[in-house]
Amino acid sequence: MDDRPIGVFDSGLGGLTVVKELNRLLPEESIVYFGDTARVPYGTRSRDTVMKYSEQCIRFLLSKDIKMVIVACNTVSATSLEALKKKFDIPILGVIEPGALAAVKATRNKRVGVIGTGGTIKSGAYPAAIKRLDPGISVFEKACPLFVPIVEEGWSGTEVARLTAREYLAGIKDSGVDTLVLGCTHYPLLSGVISEVMGPDVRLVNPAEGTAARAREILMAEGLKRESKAPASTGFYVSDIGERFQTIGGHFLNKDINAEYIEIEKY
Numbered sequence: 001m002d003d004r005p006i007g008v009f010d011s012g013l014g015g016l017t018v019v020k021e022l023n024r025l026l027p028e029e030s031i032v033y034f035g036d037t038a039r040v041p042y043g044t045r046s047r048d049t050v051m052k053y054s055e056q057c058i059r060f061l062l063s064k065d066i067k068m069v070i071v072a073c074n075t076v077s078a079t080s081l082e083a084l085k086k087k088f089d090i091p092i093l094g095v096i097e098p099g100a101l102a103a104v105k106a107t108r109n110k111r112v113g114v115i116g117t118g119g120t121i122k123s124g125a126y127p128a129a130i131k132r133l134d135p136g137i138s139v140f141e142k143a144c145p146l147f148v149p150i151v152e153e154g155w156s157g158t159e160v161a162r163l164t165a166r167e168y169l170a171g172i173k174d175s176g177v178d179t180l181v182l183g184c185t186h187y188p189l190l191s192g193v194i195s196e197v198m199g200p201d202v203r204l205v206n207p208a209e210g211t212a213a214r215a216r217e218i219l220m221a222e223g224l225k226r227e228s229k230a231p232a233s234t235g236f237y238v239s240d241i242g243e244r245f246q247t248i249g250g251h252f253l254n255k256d257i258n259a260e261y262i263e264i265e266k267y
């Protein structure tokens with residue numbers, strides 16, 4: 001047993017999609033969340049920069065005495081996970097493998113779509129992970145960079161979101177996928193319009209769900225589950241105090257969020 005919190009980080013507020021699933025599946029676990037709101041987006045940056053930022057995020061989380069790191073960001077998971085695992089001596093879980101596994105389980109016609117940031121799509125991490133599990137699956141990918149600012153602006157349910165989704169998803173829809181991986185932390189917040197565009201027969205996979213399930217397996221296997229009967233806590237930290245994190249994030253998690261500012265460059 002281990003009563004220390006789980007550390008979760010993302011480039012911004014999107015990683016709260018992972019926090020939501022963790023709260024649902026592992027309500028007894030405490031969480032320390034860091035959102036790098038000063039430096040979002042990561043999806044358009046070079047791998048070296050993403051790696052440098054991620055190392056700082058993990059060093060900050062380690063200063064909070066965590067027992068495990070969950071990389072909620074798809075871009076970091078896709079480009080830097082293996083390097084981060086080599087660098088830090090703590091269990092580190094990313095979102096790609098759990099997302100790929102969920103997609104493989106969900107597809108019936110073996111045609112899977114993946115959408116994500118430019119960095120995630122360029123890395124080829126999702127097709128590689130899916131094909132490792134089932135080489136017979138065809139994967140169709142599309143980078144959807146405008147989805148992130150749309151979510152950050154609080155425009156998820158608007159006509160702008162709908163038109164953008166139609167434009168980005170037309171090709172993937174035509175390819176006949178029956179499963180679509182929402183390969184970016186922010187996209188589950190757009191699942192309403194994405195589902196509307198893709199149609200009712202296409203299953204949307206939110207990698208956050210599989211990631212929470214995998215986290216539970218790791219905690220059990222490593223004897224790291226929290227046993228304390230005291231209520232679990234979630235601490236929120238950001239590199240820039242803006243209203244968006246608290247308002248959009250609070251709305252999404254359905255609770256008040258008080259985030260504390262961290263000077264992340266110091267780590």
Ligand code: DGL
Binds near residue numbers: 073074075183
């Ligand atoms: N968190 C990022 C991801 O999941 C999306 C936002 C960004 O580009 O930083 O890929």
